[in-house]
Amino acid sequence: xxxxxxxxxxxxxxxxxxxxxxxxxxxxxxxxxxxxxxxxxxxxxxxxxxxxxxxxxxxxxxxxxxxxxxxxxxxxxxxxxxxxxxxxxxxxxxxxxxxxxxxxxxxxxxxxxxxxxxxxxxxxxxxxxxxxxxxxxxxxxxxxxxxxxxxxxxxxxxxxxxxxxxxxxxxxxxxxxxxxxxxxxxxxxxxxxxxxxxxxxxxxxxxxxxxxxxxxxxxxxxxxxxxxxxxxxxxxxxxxxxxxxxxxxxxxxxxxxxxxxxxxxxxxxxxxxxxxxxxxxxxxxxxxxxxxxxxxxxxxxxxxxxxxxxxxxxxxxxxxxxxxxxxxxxxxxxxxxxxxxxxxxxxxxxxxxxxxxxxxxxxxxxxxxxxxxxxxxxxxxxxxxxxxxxxxxxxxxxxxxxxxxxxxxxxxxxxxxxxxxxxxxxxxxxxxxxxxxxxxxxxxxxxxxxxxxxxxxxx
Amino acid sequence: xxxxxxxxxxxxxxxxxxxxxxxxxxxxxxxxxxxxxxxxxxxxxxxxxxxxxxxxxxxxxxxxxxxxxxxxxxxxxxxxxxxxxxxxxxxxxxxxxxxxxxxxxxxxxxxxxxxxxxxxxxxxxxxxxxxxxxxxxxxxxxxxxxxxxxxxxxxxxxxxxxxxxxxxxxxxxxxxxxxxxxxxxxxxxxxxxxxxxxx
Ligand code: SF4
Numbered sequence: 001x002x003x004x005x006x007x008x009x010x011x012x013x014x015x016x017x018x019x020x021x022x023x024x025x026x027x028x029x030x031x032x033x034x035x036x037x038x039x040x041x042x043x044x045x046x047x048x049x050x051x052x053x054x055x056x057x058x059x060x061x062x063x064x065x066x067x068x069x070x071x072x073x074x075x076x077x078x079x080x081x082x083x084x085x086x087x088x089x090x091x092x093x094x095x096x097x098x099x100x101x102x103x104x105x106x107x108x109x110x111x112x113x114x115x116x117x118x119x120x121x122x123x124x125x126x127x128x129x130x131x132x133x134x135x136x137x138x139x140x141x142x143x144x145x146x147x148x149x150x151x152x153x154x155x156x157x158x159x160x161x162x163x164x165x166x167x168x169x170x171x172x173x174x175x176x177x178x179x180x181x182x183x184x185x186x187x188x189x190x191x192x193x194x195x196x197x198x199x200x201x202x203x204x205x206x207x208x209x210x211x212x213x214x215x216x217x218x219x220x221x222x223x224x225x226x227x228x229x230x231x232x233x234x235x236x237x238x239x240x241x242x243x244x245x246x247x248x249x250x251x252x253x254x255x256x257x258x259x260x261x262x263x264x265x266x267x268x269x270x271x272x273x274x275x276x277x278x279x280x281x282x283x284x285x286x287x288x289x290x291x292x293x294x295x296x297x298x299x300x301x302x303x304x305x306x307x308x309x310x311x312x313x314x315x316x317x318x319x320x321x322x323x324x325x326x327x328x329x330x331x332x333x334x335x336x337x338x339x340x341x342x343x344x345x346x347x348x349x350x351x352x353x354x355x356x357x358x359x360x361x362x363x364x365x366x367x368x369x370x371x372x373x374x375x376x377x378x379x380x381x382x383x384x385x386x387x388x389x390x391x392x393x394x395x396x397x398x399x400x401x402x403x404x405x406x407x408x409x410x411x412x413x414x415x416x417x418x419x420x421x422x423x424x425x426x427x428x429x430x431x432x433x434x435x436x437x438x439x440x441x442x443x444x445x446x447x448x449x450x451x452x453x454x455x456x457x458x459x
Numbered sequence: 460x461x462x463x464x465x466x467x468x469x470x471x472x473x474x475x476x477x478x479x480x481x482x483x484x485x486x487x488x489x490x491x492x493x494x495x496x497x498x499x500x501x502x503x504x505x506x507x508x509x510x511x512x513x514x515x516x517x518x519x520x521x522x523x524x525x526x527x528x529x530x531x532x533x534x535x536x537x538x539x540x541x542x543x544x545x546x547x548x549x550x551x552x553x554x555x556x557x558x559x560x561x562x563x564x565x566x567x568x569x570x571x572x573x574x575x576x577x578x579x580x581x582x583x584x585x586x587x588x589x590x591x592x593x594x595x596x597x598x599x600x601x602x603x604x605x606x607x608x609x610x611x612x613x614x615x616x617x618x619x620x621x622x623x624x625x626x627x628x629x630x631x632x633x634x635x636x637x638x639x640x641x642x643x644x645x646x647x648x649x650x651x652x653x654x655x656x657x658x
Contacts, residue, residue, distance in 0.1 A: 014638050014642045019615070020617070021615070023635065025639070025646075027647075035537065037492035038492070041492070056653070057653055077490065083491075124648075144535045145559065148537060148567065152628060152632065156633060156639060194476075194529055194532060195529040198555055198558065258649060262649065294477045311474075312476050407490070424533060426481045426533060427481070427482055428481060432485070
């Protein structure tokens with residue numbers, strides 16, 4: 001009796017290295033401009049070649065400007081431009097497919113890969129970025145790696161994998177109005193802590209997971225990384241296959257039938273044992289916001305800023321400039337950001353637009369929306385969502401990571417406070433000294449129009 | 460990679476939990492195509508505070524960090540490990556260390572040790588007192604020696620060998636090239652392919 005993670009692991013184990021480690025075959029590898037250059041440099045220094053170029057894809061996303069530009073020369077930041085150029089050179093040299101800034105497929109890697117039909121159930125997909133777990137929503141064994149491991153994959157098509165303990169998070173019940181997948185994963189992180197899934201491969205299960213669309217499932221698999229999970233996976237069902245089928249790189253004909261049949265085997269056996277089980281009734285969840293500098297420092301929007309339970313909480317409150325007892329909904333914001341691989345897919349933009357329709361961003365608030373990919377942006381424009389965002393006073397930008405990590409020129413100033421649909425509220429993440437409150441896209445929209453953190457259910 | 464056997468140095472206590480890689484290596488140092496010049500980036504923003512432990516004697520020369528829970532969480536950026544090593548850090552001890560960061564340490568010869576919280580707290584107490592800051596970390600013996608005696612630690616054999624030999628991990632895997640070829644010939648799972656020069 002095996003868990004889904006263990007089945008995926010077995011199917012990709014090339015050899016066992018020791019009790020804790022296996023050599024894992026990597027079916028597909030995705031890379032970006034900022035964690036890959038030193039991997040190629042290492043490969044070149046050692047005089048090695050790329051073992052199988054067809055199993056790699058490179059995407060420019062982290063340093064991408066989100067303002068319209070006509071050529072690379074307009075990327076003002078010299079370091080970022082050099083990384084983009086270096087990625088192009090490396091891809092040309094090794095015949096690796098590249099999605100550059102001007103490619104109509106460009107976007108955040110974890111949005112682009114599933115949208116192109118590259119996240120196949122039962123595959124291993126690795127990428128030098130921690131949120132690679134997103135593809136687990138399709139039943140892929142997917143996780144983030146460092147640069148040395150990228151080099152290892154380029155040369156060997158394998159990675160040394162430290163075997164994880166299986167953990168199941170079961171979501172039961174039906175969510176109330178205004179409660180999204182983002183609130184569910186934030187509630188789990190708040191419950192188990194920023195370290196609560198460390199060393200574990202998480203399987204999301206239960207009726208409330210099955211009831212989510214693929215976008216919501218990707219949000220769950222993406223953000224559970226903030227509880228320390230290395231892997232997140234959901235057994236692929238008809239909805240996962242329906243989402244994949246017909247996309248540019250999805251299999252067709254007999255290959256499709258074979259994959260669909262294989263997908264039905266990708267589930268945890270009855271009676272398989274998990275090292276840890278967590279169950280949450282989503283009916284009891286309210287929309288959440290973070291108040292601190294770690295994603296587990298979150299509370300329902302109707303709550304107050306908590307009393308600190310230790311030095312870490314005190315430091316967080318100090319950095320966030322908040323006082324215990326203050327109602328969360330009274331916290332005023334300077335900026336609203338809708339974007340990132342956690343929450344910039346079409347469903348996220350629709351949810352935010354529903355709040356923004358007929359409303360205006362509050363005075364003094366700067367609001368921007370960065371769709372997860374050019375394709376998402378085009379889809380949103382076809383639905384008229386861009387007009388809703390613009391009329392509400394949001395800037396409607398090009399795609400990329402943008403202010404999720406502020407490596408491009410979208411940076412918050414010291415002391416500014418943000419409502420953000422991203423995944424990390426770390427000190428300095430969105431700009432040195434900037435203060436981030438994480439929440440769902442609809443909650444960001446609600447904060448943008450009222451000027452303070454707001455319960456979206458009251459609008 | 461530099462082999463790791465025995466290291467003697469000054470230990471500094473940084474007990475905060477969830478110190479993430481954005482804090483260890485802020486984004487302005489990530490715009491590079493090589494590994495060099497990152498010492499300046501290590502804990503850059505924290506170091507603006509004169510009271511920060513690594514700004515004070517004797518810890519400004521620390522090469523061993525005694526850290527809190529979940530050290531190195533967040534972004535996968537290996538820049539964090541490169542920067543710590545260039546700053547002079549050779550050993551990190553914590554009750555728990557985040558997964559990707561832990562792997563990155565190993566690949567670069569930075570010894571990352573997890574110990575029970577009580578052991579870490581005892582080491583942190585020693586590290587906080589200038590009279591007892593010097594530790595000797597002995598990887599072959601799996602022991603940390605200090606003014607109060609010795610604290611032993613566990614490490615899987617494969618990881619220990621890798622660190623002690625300082626061998627190129629790609630070369631080590633390529634010794635098993637025939638296993639990879641056998642997997643590809645017999646057991647490949649259906650997976651997408653992009654343009655490729657290999658038929
Ligand atoms: S959107 Fe944010 S979390 Fe996602 S890949 Fe980009 S920087 Fe990382």
